Amino acid sequence: MTQINRRRLFGLGAAGVAAVGAGALATQTLTEGTAPAAADATAAPVPFYGEHQAGIVTPAQDRLHFVSFDVVTKERAELIDMLQEWTAAAARMTQGKDAGTFGALGGSPEAPPDDTGEALGLPASGLTLTIGFGPSLFDDRFGLKSRRPAALADLPKFPGDDLRPEISGGDICVQACAHDPQVAVHAIRNLARIGFGKVSVRWSQLGFGRTSSTSRAQATPRNLMGFKDGTNNLKLEDAAMLRDQLWVAPSDGAAWMAGGSYLVTRKIRMNIETWDRAPLSEQEQIFGRNKGEGAPLGGHKEFDEPDFAARGAGGTPVIADDAHVRLAHPSTHGGARLLRRGYNYVDGSDGLGRLDAGLFFIAYQRDPRKQFVPIQRMLARSDSLNEYIKHISSGLFACPPGLRDAGDYWGRTLFT
C-alpha cells in the first residue's frame, strides 16, 4: 500500500503538476489555501509510539470525535487482525499520511479506495487516537473474562443519572483529538470502514472547544456555562502526580494495563436557557468562582487556592457548602484527582426550542473506584450545579499502555 504524505500530495494537487517534490512550495500552497491551523504548530504531528498512549497528557487539542464500537465478530482472531489493521492505519493517519490509492497515485480503480480521502491536503493537525476496552469486552466471547481488571468495575448508578443505554457503554472506544475536525472525523470514519463486519458503531460524539487544559502552557478554557472549569486539572508537567494518579502501575494488578489509564466519559446535557437567565451572583455561588477571572470566591486570581474556611458577613461560608469548586476539590477527596480533557458539544436543538448542548466529560485516572466514583458520588448528591445539568450517557474503558514500535499493536498486552 503506497503511503502518501498529505502535504506533498496536496502540493501536487494545487500546483496541478504530475511530479513529486518541491516541498517548500507545496507547504506554502497548503498554508494559503486550507485550514487556518496549517500555518502554525497545531498542524504538526504528535508522536504515535511511546510508553503511554498519546491523547491523554498530550496538550488537549481543540476538536474531538469520540466513538464507541460494539464488536460484532465472534472470532477472537478476526478481532485481533482488525486491531492490527487499525494500529497500522492509526500510525499512518496520526502522522498526516493517507493510504494513497487515488488515480495516478496507485491502487486499483476497480476496488474501493484504501482511504476515504476527505483529509487529503490537510496536515496531521495534532491528531491523536487513543483506544480503550469496555467492561462488556470481558464477557465470554473472546476468552478475556479472567483479564478484566478489578479497577474496571462497572460504575454505580449515581443519583440523578438519566442515562440512555444506546449512547452509553460499548466494547471498544477510540478517542480522536485534533486541531481540525475534518481530520478527527476522517480518522474515526476510516477505522469504522476498516472494521466493517467486525465492529459496528454504537455511538459517537463530536466536540469542540476543549474544556480543560492538560498543560501549564495552555490557558484554562471556558465551558458552555461561561466559566473556567478544570483549573485544578492534572497537568503533564506534574510527573509525580501523574505517576500517583494517572498511570496504572505494574503493582496495581492486571499487568497488561501497566502504563495505561482508565477512562470515564459522561455526556452532560446543560439546561443552557435556564442557566442563561440565572443571576450572575447565583452562577458564581454555584461554581464557587467568579465568572470573569475564574478566581475562587474570596480570592483574586484563577490559581489562588480556594479558602474553604472563609466566612462572610453573618458567618456564612464565602464558598458555599454545595459549591462545585468545594465538592470537586482534591482536598475534599483525600487528594484524589482526575485528568480531564472534555469538550463542549452542541447537537443542534431539541425540538422544544432549546439548544441540545453541554459538556462531553472525559477523565483519565489510575483507578475509577478511588477517583471518579467517590468524586461523582458526592457531586451527584450535593452539587448545586445539578439543577442545571443532567448526565445522559456514561462510558468506562481500560486504555492500555502505549505502543513500542511498528511491530506492536493496540491490545497486544491484553490478547497475548
Place this chain on the structure above:
Amino acid sequence: MTQINRRRLFGLGAAGVAAVGAGALATQTLTEGTAPAAADATAAPVPFYGEHQAGIVTPAQDRLHFVSFDVVTKERAELIDMLQEWTAAAARMTQGKDAGTFGALGGSPEAPPDDTGEALGLPASGLTLTIGFGPSLFDDRFGLKSRRPAALADLPKFPGDDLRPEISGGDICVQACAHDPQVAVHAIRNLARIGFGKVSVRWSQLGFGRTSSTSRAQATPRNLMGFKDGTNNLKLEDAAMLRDQLWVAPSDGAAWMAGGSYLVTRKIRMNIETWDRAPLSEQEQIFGRNKGEGAPLGGHKEFDEPDFAARGAGGTPVIADDAHVRLAHPSTHGGARLLRRGYNYVDGSDGLGRLDAGLFFIAYQRDPRKQFVPIQRMLARSDSLNEYIKHISSGLFACPPGLRDAGDYWGRTLFT
C-alpha cells in the same frame, strides 16, 4: 452597557491584574493560551457594515452554526425591537466584543449576565452573522403579506426528497460562520437568549470543514465523499458575475431586497458506509472528476473545463450523461450558477451503526426560480449521486441587503 474587547479582557484574566491596558501583552498571552486560530489572520474581525451582508462572499470560514427560528410573539413592534437588539449584539460580537458585566467589570450581580461568557478570551475569529427571512414570516401575522418577493416562492417538491418538517423552514434564519466553533455557537446562543419569548429555536445545525471556496485565494476543499466539490463556484473576485447571479437588483421587484440575496439550505445525508465500499472508478464516474486531483475526467487539472463532448473507446461519453459535474454545470443550465458555502456535518451516529453525516448545503443566488430550482430539478431526476445521498431538510430565506451604519438594523428595509 459596557463593551469589553475580548482580547483585552482575556489579557487581564491571564495576567491576573486589575488594570486595563497593555494591548500587546494581552494579545501575546492570548496567542499562547487559546485556539490555534488566534495567532493568524483568521482571528481578525470581518467588517459588519456594508452594501451587502457579510457571510455571503466573505471567504468561507471553517465552522458553521446555522439556526432557524420561529417567531412566537404576535406583536410586530416587539419583533422589530428584537431585531434592533439583535443587530446591536451582532455588531458587537462580530467585532470580538462582548457585553461585559462580569465581576469587577460592571453589571449587576443580581441580574443575569448580559453575555453568556463562553467566548471571553477568544478573538473575533472572522465571525459573520447573516440574517434571512423565510416565506412563513410573510403570512398574516405581521402585515408583511404584500412585501413577499415573488422570488421567495416556495420550493417545489423534488424527486427523492425525504424532508423532515421539524428541521426545515422557519421564519428567520441566522447563519453564523467563524474560524472557531465556540465563537459561532456563542453568537447564536446569545441571539436566542436575547430573543427569548419573541422567537424560539426551530432547528439548528453545526458544520465544519467548508465544502466550497468563495474566493480564488482559497483552495477547493473536499466533502465527506472525499471529492473536491464546488470547483465552479461563484467567487468574490467575479464582480460582474456576482451582479448578474448573486445580488438582487432594484429592478427585480421587492425593492427592500435590493442588494440582498436568496438563500437555500439543504441538509443532505450521505450513505457514507455504502459510498466507502464503492470502487474508485465508480466514485469518479459519478462525480465526473478524478478523486486525487479533482480534474474533470479526460482533463488534467482541477480547473480544466470539462469536455462534455469527449467520447472514449466504443463511443461512450468520457463524462457520463448522469455525472454530477455535467448535470450541475452552468453550461447545462443556460449559465445559471450558485454561490455555495456549505459545510460538512457529523451528528454522531444513527443507532444502526452508521455515521449520521453529510453535507449541509448552503447556496446564495439572485433568484431561486432561475437558479437553485432548475438545477436541483435536474439533479434530483438524473444525478447518479442520488444513490448515495438523501435530502432531509430544506430552507429558503430572503437575506436583505447590508447595514449602512450603527443606526440601521436587520429588517429595516422590510419593516419600514
